[in-house]
Amino acid sequence: MAGRTAAVQTRADSVRNRRLLLRAATEAFAECGVDVSMHTIAQRAGVAKGTVFRHFPTKDDLLAAIMTQLLDRLSETADRLLRADDAGRALKDFMGHGIGLLAADRAFCDVIGRPSLQHADVREAIDRLCDTVEDLTARAREQGAVRGDITGTDIVLLLGGIHQTAQPLLDREPRAWERFLEITFDGLRARDREALPHPPPARLRMADPSDVSAATKT
Amino acid sequence: MAGRTAAVQTRADSVRNRRLLLRAATEAFAECGVDVSMHTIAQRAGVAKGTVFRHFPTKDDLLAAIMTQLLDRLSETADRLLRADDAGRALKDFMGHGIGLLAADRAFCDVIGRPSLQHADVREAIDRLCDTVEDLTARAREQGAVRGDITGTDIVLLLGGIHQTAQPLLDREPRAWERFLEITFDGLRARDREALPHPPPARLRMADPSDVSAATKT
DNA sequence: CGAGAAGATGACCGAGGGGTCACGTTGTGC
DNA sequence: GCACAACGTGACCCCTCGGTCATCTTCTCG
Numbered sequence: 001m002a003g004r005t006a007a008v009q010t011r012a013d014s015v016r017n018r019r020l021l022l023r024a025a026t027e028a029f030a031e032c033g034v035d036v037s038m039h040t041i042a043q044r045a046g047v048a049k050g051t052v053f054r055h056f057p058t059k060d061d062l063l064a065a066i067m068t069q070l071l072d073r074l075s076e077t078a079d080r081l082l083r084a085d086d087a088g089r090a091l092k093d094f095m096g097h098g099i100g101l102l103a104a105d106r107a108f109c110d111v112i113g114r115p116s117l118q119h120a121d122v123r124e125a126i127d128r129l130c131d132t133v134e135d136l137t138a139r140a141r142e143q144g145a146v147r148g149d150i151t152g153t154d155i156v157l158l159l160g161g162i163h164q165t166a167q168p169l170l171d172r173e174p175r176a177w178e179r180f181l182e183i184t185f186d187g188l189r190a191r192d193r194e195a196l197p198h199p200p201p202a203r204l205r206m207a208d209p210s211d212v213s214a215a216t217k218t
Numbered sequence: 219m220a221g222r223t224a225a226v227q228t229r230a231d232s233v234r235n236r237r238l239l240l241r242a243a244t245e246a247f248a249e250c251g252v253d254v255s256m257h258t259i260a261q262r263a264g265v266a267k268g269t270v271f272r273h274f275p276t277k278d279d280l281l282a283a284i285m286t287q288l289l290d291r292l293s294e295t296a297d298r299l300l301r302a303d304d305a306g307r308a309l310k311d312f313m314g315h316g317i318g319l320l321a322a323d324r325a326f327c328d329v330i331g332r333p334s335l336q337h338a339d340v341r342e343a344i345d346r347l348c349d350t351v352e353d354l355t356a357r358a359r360e361q362g363a364v365r366g367d368i369t370g371t372d373i374v375l376l377l378g379g380i381h382q383t384a385q386p387l388l389d390r391e392p393r394a395w396e397r398f399l400e401i402t403f404d405g406l407r408a409r410d411r412e413a414l415p416h417p418p419p420a421r422l423r424m425a426d427p428s429d430v431s432a433a434t435k436t
Numbered sequence: 437c438g439a440g441a442a443g444a445t446g447a448c449c450g451a452g453g454g455g456t457c458a459c460g461t462t463g464t465g466c
Numbered sequence: 467g468c469a470c471a472a473c474g475t476g477a478c479c480c481c482t483c484g485g486t487c488a489t490c491t492t493c494t495c496g
Binding site: 198 | 330331368372375376378379380381382383384385386387391393394396397398400401402403404405406409411414415416417418
Binding site for chain 4: 228229231232235265266267268269272
């Protein structure tokens with residue numbers, strides 16, 4: 001990427017346009033969801049449609065670039081919260097943060113809602129997120145903040161669920177999700193109750209098995 | 219509608235086609251969600267596209283006809299459960315039933331997910347549902363099965379949320395929602411905890427105020 | 437400043453969507 | 467069985483979308 005002797009160095013206007021494009025797409029996806037058109041994104045970035053496709057071969061690639069970034073930032077938050085003393089509090093804070101992101105980004109909702117047919121990059125980002133959240137949950141479990149049979153996958157899934165619960169109220173009560181997080185987190189607390197009906201899946205393995213090269217990073 | 223002396227009585231093949239159409243549309247919407255095309259629905263019913271539009275002027279009308287029916291059947295279930303002795307059990311059963319319907323019908327998920335821009339008939343059906351669920355919840359509250367600040371609107375909203383939570387697992391674990399219903403219902407139980415962060419809206423008043431003639435039925 | 441390559445552009449394409457309508461078909465009452 | 471109105475039909479219209487590409491513009495390096 002750096003200045004190799006001579007020859008191919010990415011042009012200045014190209015990187016500028018790429019930045020404009022990413023910003024515009026981030027906003028457009030957040031406001032309108034995944035169904036926003038490439039034309040609209042191009043307009044908002046102030047470039048022509050062809051330019052969008054020069055930087056991102058398909059719409060899916062563009063969406064994946066933005067969603068991956070969003071998911072990774074959420075992973076970082078989870079990572080930071082691993083160092084908190086009160087693991088229960090940390091877990092709840094993480095959930096609040098995640099739900100807040102969902103409430104602010106329609107495309108994010110769309111993406112986590114539909115598990116199948118997803119860009120490999122996004123699946124990997126979700127995997128990374130699950131890894132960290134698993135640790136976060138394990139700590140809360142060990143501290144007795146949540147019941148023993150709650151896993152990180154439960155938590156990640158609940159993010160989308162709690163947001164969905166509050167979504168119809170989002171216009172008039174932007175913070176209504178706090179109510180449902182409170183309710184749900186209360187249900188997660190450790191108590192001497194019988195085991196939950198269904199065990200959670202070991203991992204949130206999304207989509208097809210044709211993707212053999214999944215564990216390159218981790 | 220009945221045989222008026224002479225003149226206009228609906229033709230036999232017309233009512234037959236209408237029935238075929240409704241059945242096909244119900245299945246198609248359930249399998250594919252609201253984005254299934256009118257062409258596909260026509261094919262599945264074994265009629266031409268024009269016939270669909272003869273019976274239902276717009277796609278929205280067709281969708282509303284089916285969703286209304288589904289919502290009203292759910293209302294009936296709630297109504298029946300009003301007569302159960304254990305109101306807490308009844309409320310939980312109702313939730314299980316509702317979530318099961320969501321799990322089996324993608325269009326249903328799509329419709330309850332997006333509150334705005336919805337057919338007036340659907341909004342009214344949701345209103346009717348909310349009414350009954352409010353009663354169901356009130357009984358559970360009075361019997362001490364759920365905390366005092368839980369409303370019927372909470373319950374209706376949670377239906378979509380719990381289903382959404384389990385949706386990514388739906389392919390491999392069709393009954394995974396039972397796990398999350400258990401967790402959530404546990405959070406609803408009466409306990410001496412502080413009040414919930416956000417009060418629920420008095421009603422699930424969906425969409426615009428331009429719809430003045432909302433309370434014609436009820 | 438000039439040459440050349442990398443980038444930007446927008447007209448264009450094919451697919452697929454909802455909705456329409458002139459015409460052919462069929463059920464119904466007399 | 468006749469006539470007519472209601473119904474069924476599918477080609478057609480217009481629109482939007484993701485994606486392409488020949489052409490023009492602009493940055494960069496010498």
